[in-house]
């Protein structure tokens with residue numbers, strides 16, 4: 084890993100990719116995937132598996148992911164491990180070069196998949212050193228660039244990184260959300276019985292999900308727990324939500340600053356609460372519920388991204404091993420009297436769950452659908468769907 088100042092920088096021989104920081108420092112390596120450059124926030128993920136799920140999680144919009152696990156791409160890409168149709172992370176930084184895929188499920192090599200989807204990769208980087216740097220200084224704004232000829236104007240790229248306003252104050256949900264309402268069918272078909280009906284032919288409880296950048300596996304889990312799901316765009320009005328005749332409302336995960344998305348989402352959620360409809364939120368959805376209840380969210384120093392985050396359930400002390408991906412958090416000190424904290428991170432004590440004491444609404448900061456535990460947190464989907472029956 085080479086770091087130097089933009090003015091004195093010489094691109095090392097053989098370097099075809101680079102990460103450029105706003106202060107002009109740079110990390111060189113080998114580019115893969117798409118050619119070009121992209122600007123965003125650099126964050127690290129410590130998960131040892133699931134790179135395709137990470138790359139396709141819409142909550143990574145506006146971000147470049149550096150993986151601490153060295154072997155990324157070695158099982159290629161497939162049609163199952165996707166949280167959305169496209170990768171949403173802008174790019175990724177990895178230790179080892181991407182090798183030929185070796186897996187029976189592989190349909191396309193990782194580097195080719197990245198290229199086809201316009202996503203930039205950088206390999207040959209000491210990603211653990213990069214991670215330590217982020218831990219020390221916080222998540223930086225960077226440009227990732229790939230040029231097979233190794234021609235990089237570092238100063239121009241540094242200026243681009245410096246000019247990017249950063250995730251704070253940025254609403255990205257609006258960009259990645261579904262544009263139209265639709266029925267969620269995938270999981271129901273896979274379970275082998277008709278849409279809307281359960282095994283006994285009974286109507287399933289109807290969950291109306293507000294999509295701020297939802298991961299597909301959340302809907303699969305709602306269906307698995309016994310619900311049928313209608314997905315609405317992030318900007319859906321209270322009237323549009325109620326038109327669907329929901330038994331309950333789900334608030335999805337999503338990218339960007341929750342406070343920015345909250346500007347249009349919170350008034351809708353408050354009305355849903357007043358109407359007495361049960362609510363369940365995950366990640367950004369958790370932050371939305373907290374904001375609607377009157378709490379505040381804050382930007383974290385480095386965020387939580389990985390698949391082994393221990394979370395304590397306060398009701399009985401049970402510890403769940405969870406998957407996380409968030410760079411903002413609900414400020415526990417701002418929770419109003421009618422909001423009870425239900426879960427807490429054992430890494431840093433930050434809030435990981437809430438419940439409203441005067442309404443049927445609860446939410447978690449982590450991802451119960453991602454199942455690293457593996458099933459530690461599925462009870463949340465069951466609890467919500469039972470509530471609706």
Ligand SMILES: NC(=O)CC[C@H](N)C(=O)O
Nearest residue numbers: 142336337366367410411
């Ligand atoms: N996964 C998510 O929903 C992330 C929520 C929010 N964008 C954050 O970074 O905190």
